[in-house]
Amino acid sequence: MRKGGAHMLDRRIELFLTVAETGSMSAASKQLYMAQPTLSQQMSALEKDLDVTLLERGSRGVSLTPAGQVLYEDAKRISEQAAGTLERMRDLDRHTGAVLRIGGSMNQRELFMPEVISAFSQTYPDTELAFITMPAQDIPRAVAEGRIDVATHWLSASVRELKLQWDVVATFDVGICMSSSHRLAEQDSVALADLDGETLVVNSYGHYDASDAIRNEVASSPYSITLVDASDDEPMESYTLGRALSIIPIPYPFERPHIHIARLDTELKIPVGLITAQNRSLAAKRFVSMAKSTLKEA
Structure with a gap:
């Protein structure tokens, strides 16, 4: 089932996107948890309202007409933009963009962080950086519990067990x-x-x-x-x-x-990489991206 910004679109266009991507009314109805006849009726109603044929229906599934391709490309772009807008709004609501808490053991952080921190501060001067030093074995749990937003860490069993995001930034x-x-x-x-x-x-x-x-x-x-x-x-x-x-x-x-x-x-x-929670903030995403680009150019 489509998530993110799709629900900001007309419900029938959301259904249309799923049909277009699966190429089958049957597969789309299963993914949407909707009866196939109901889904077919919704697609027919959408075509009637737009006064165009969007889908070519055949024994092997459905394909997009030229009009359907235009609608798919535009609707998908709007859906992705809406998803990004929602994520930014959640960041503002949680105030996670105001302060970015960076953790790591002293040795790990000094390996590459000074140049990344400098580049990040110049690019995002409105984001305050707070540094937290702790033993490396405590870092994954601190990230999982939300006490740290991003931290330097080696890939380890604890990172996987806590289902944290690990992005390698240097070797x-x-x-x-x-x-x-x-x-x-x-x-x-x-x-x-x-x-x-x-x-x-x-x-x-x-x-x-x-x-x-x-x-x-x-x-x-x-x-x-x-x-x-x-x-x-x-x-x-x-x-x-x-x-x-x-x-x-x-x-x-x-x-x-x-x-x-x-x-x-x-x-x-x-x-060595940066670990973050799966639902990491926009500021944390920016920091990871900055680390990758800065160290790649170094």
């Missing part, structure tokens, strides 16, 4: 974070063979898809690499104070004098 290479005194610290890139005998810390909270893929590749390699799970509450570079290495996206936004980051020789990537 990073896999890096190995280590102490500047580590034996591999002179190398700009390392292979799995170089990690033989090492302990590798992988962020695993929430079953991040990227972390799972990296863990599987390491586990299936012939090398003796000890995998350790990490929590988002602990900065990954803190593990390098000991002998462990850790997985980190690169380019990484923070510079540390005691830290060295080398690129891992792998085809795997670490995608």
Whole structure:
């Protein structure tokens, strides 16, 4: 059944759009939960009022006449415009366009957000931005409950379970974070063979898809690499104070004098995206769109 702005049109034109798109009175009547004879009568009445033939009826269904094609194209455009108008009115009614609450853990947000925030503020100066920092494991629930409008996050099981919208906006290479005194610290890139005998810390909270893929590749390699799970509450570079290495996206936004980051020789990537609720506000949609366009041009 058609939704959105279609109900702002004449009811018979709404029915006509469904008939035109299904190409069958029978299929349209099922989709509209309407008896087929009633639907046929409505179409005949519409044609009579307009004094034109809109549908060519045959044994294999219906097709549009030239007049029917004109009506379909115009009515569909009006329906889509009306749907957009209704959505904007809902945004105004909820006041979601006035303040956009942006969430994320500190490390995630610094990966790419500064340039996106700058571009968004210049384009939409009337939208106030409020920043909320919290542990990454708490972010999906905060978005689902409406406490945050949009947030940086990796794709994870919790994002899917809460049925959140996830839009990938950037893709990073896999890096190995280590102490500047580590034996591999002179190398700009390392292979799995170089990690033989090492302990590798992988962020695993929430079953991040990227972390799972990296863990599987390491586990299936012939090398003796000890995998350790990490929590988002602990900065990954803190593990390098000991002998462990850790997985980190690169380019990484923070510079540390005691830290060295080398690129891992792998085809795997670490995608990062923005999560929003399915019924996200107009401001949230604009922010996601701005992130995609800004980072694509970067």
